Amino acid sequence: MKHRTRFGLGLAGALLLAAPAMAQTKWNLPAAYPPDNFHTENLNAFAKDVADATGGKLQITVHGNASLFKAPEIKRAVQTGQAQVGEVLMSLHENEDPVYGLDVVPFLATSFEQAKKLWDVQKPAIEKKFASQGLMLLFAVPWPPQGIFAKKDINTVEDLKGVKWRSYNPGTARIAELVGAQPVTVQAADLPQALATGVVTTFMTSGATGYDSKVWESLSHFYDTQAWIPKNLTFVNKAAFDALDKPTQEAVLKAAKSAEERGWKTAQEKTKWYVDQMAAKGMKIQPPSAELKAGLQKVGEQLTQDWLKKAGSDGQAIIDSYKKAAM
Ligand code: PCA
Numbered sequence: 086m087k088h089r090t091r092f093g094l095g096l097a098g099a100l101l102l103a104a105p106a107m108a109q110t111k112w113n114l115p116a117a118y119p120p121d122n123f124h125t126e127n128l129n130a131f132a133k134d135v136a137d138a139t140g141g142k143l144q145i146t147v148h149g150n151a152s153l154f155k156a157p158e159i160k161r162a163v164q165t166g167q168a169q170v171g172e173v174l175m176s177l178h179e180n181e182d183p184v185y186g187l188d189v190v191p192f193l194a195t196s197f198e199q200a201k202k203l204w205d206v207q208k209p210a211i212e213k214k215f216a217s218q219g220l221m222l223l224f225a226v227p228w229p230p231q232g233i234f235a236k237k238d239i240n241t242v243e244d245l246k247g248v249k250w251r252s253y254n255p256g257t258a259r260i261a262e263l264v265g266a267q268p269v270t271v272q273a274a275d276l277p278q279a280l281a282t283g284v285v286t287t288f289m290t291s292g293a294t295g296y297d298s299k300v301w302e303s304l305s306h307f308y309d310t311q312a313w314i315p316k317n318l319t320f321v322n323k324a325a326f327d328a329l330d331k332p333t334q335e336a337v338l339k340a341a342k343s344a345e346e347r348g349w350k351t352a353q354e355k356t357k358w359y360v361d362q363m364a365a366k367g368m369k370i371q372p373p374s375a376e377l378k379a380g381l382q383k384v385g386e387q388l389t390q391d392w393l394k395k396a397g398s399d400g401q402a403i404i405d406s407y408k409k410a411a412m
Contacts (some may be wrong), residue, residue, distance in 0.1 A: 090168060110329065112145045112169035112321075117156035118273055119297050123355055124226060124317050125149040127330035127348045131224075132184075134340035139333050147171060151274040160320075164218055165311045169325040173210070175318045183396035184210045185332065187403065189256035190384035190392050191312040197353050199225050200314040202410040206403050211318070217278070221326055223319045223341040226348030229291040229312035229356040233373070236286050236304045242380030251279060254315075256388065258291065263384045271326070273297065280304070292359030301366035310373045310381060320345070 106368070114132065118124050133147035133348055150377065154163075154171075155164045160178060163171040163231065181185030187207055188194065194203040213224050233239055242264045251264035252258035261268035266287065269278045273294050278286050280303040289312065319341070327333060363372050375383065393400055 095358070097331045107249050109141065110143050110333075112325065114145050114147045114170045115151075115153035115155060115159045115162060115168050116147055116172040117147050117151045117174070118149060118294075118317075120149040122149070122293060122297050123351045124172065124228075124348070127226060127344055128319065130347065131340050134343060134355045135336055138336035138340060142328065143337070153270065154196060155223040156272040156274065160220075163320065163322050164220060166325065168322075170223070170321045172317050172319045172321065174228075174254065174257055174315060176315055180362065182214055183392060184214055184403075185401055186254075186256055187322060187396075187400070189313050189315050190389050191253060192382055193385070193389065193404075194314060195230060195311045197227065197314065197349065199411050201252060201349070203407050204316065206406045206410060210399070210403060216323075219323050220320045221252065221294070221323045223321055223337070224345035224348065225316045226345065227314045227316045227352045229314070229352055229359060230309075230316070231291055231309045231313050233260070233289050233308040234249075234287065234295055234300055234304050235306045235307065235308070235383050239287075239306065239308060239377060240374050241376045242384065243252055244377075245287065248287040249283075249285045249393050251285035251290075251371050252278065253288075253290065253348060259388060259391065260384055264380075290365060291359065292356065296359045296362050301363060301368050305367075305369055307363055307368050307370050308373045308377065309370060310378070312381060312385070342367070 114128060116125055128147045135143050135145055140301055153168065154175065157177055159171040159173045162168045175185045176189040184207070188200070188203060188389070194200045208222070208225070215222050219403060232404055237244070239245060246265040248266045250261040250268045251271045252261055252268045253270065258268045258270060269285055270280070271285060278295065278296045280300065286304070289310070292307070295307065321337070326337070331374070360370055393404070
């Protein structure tokens with residue numbers, strides 16, 4: 086009897102000791118791009134870093150390809166706590182606040198170096214906006230530069246008149262309007278289907294999304310215009326973050342920092358690889374003609390004016406500090 090009591094206490098004691106180590110928090114991370122896209126792979130590496138650093142205390146499950154929430158719904162899902170952490174293309178939310186739209190102004194930042202400088206001046210405004218929405222920024226990762234995909238020669242912006250243009254955010258819809266194309270909003274997860282059925286024939290995006298969508302099955306031309314470098318943001322519901330213990334919070338922030346560094350590096354390394362893959366599949370890869378470039382630059386100027394009108398003096402201040410930094 087005595088023996089059994091001691092054994093019982095011992096077991097209870099062991100369970101008590103084990104309990105804190107076993108307490109596990111599970112987070113869902115909705116994302117909009119395919120599982121083998123480099124952004125999604127980076128999110129999985131982030132989740133693994135967090136799990137490793139916390140001894141499995143915080144488990145983050147990445148749901149790629151818009152499988153949990155559609156791209157435009159992810160931000161709200163995290164704000165309302167339906168998911169704890171999420172990744173979105175920040176410019177999807179430009180209509181909510183112009184601050185989200187600056188990285189898709191054509192020809193403002195066209196190299197990764199410039200994009201990084203733009204990010205440095207954008208970041209405080211994004212963090213402030215996020216804070217007002219109960220969100221906290223974790224990291225930003227760029228896409229490769231944006232070019233034009235088409236099924237025929239595009240020598241001038243005139244050649245874009247009337248084409249079925251796929252847009253992915255307010256900025257790319259506005260480009261369609263300016264060049265006289267017919268815009269249809271199609272998120273990346275639905276692009277392979279839209280291409281297969283001919284709903285769209287022309288659009289601007291990165292070689293990454295071209296590759297992900299097997300664009301060569303429907304289209305033939307890629308014009309490497311390097312018009313802008315959009316970014317995905319990964320962010321967390323602030324209340325969910327605050328509920329973590331201090332060491333776990335630190336692990337999340339540390340993993341976020343590595344994810345940002347890794348993401349910028351991968352985007353740059355893979356830019357050429359994506360274009361090479363498309364060439365190997367028989368796509369015609371070309372730089373834009375001087376006329377096409379001039380026409381797009383004019384569109385870019387108009388979009389900059391549009392943006393400044395919406396963003397007011399705060400926007401002007403961001404552009405001014407960017408220009409100073411990029412000199
Ligand atoms: N790919 C995403 C956004 C920018 C990019 O390069 C897309 O086309 O939806």
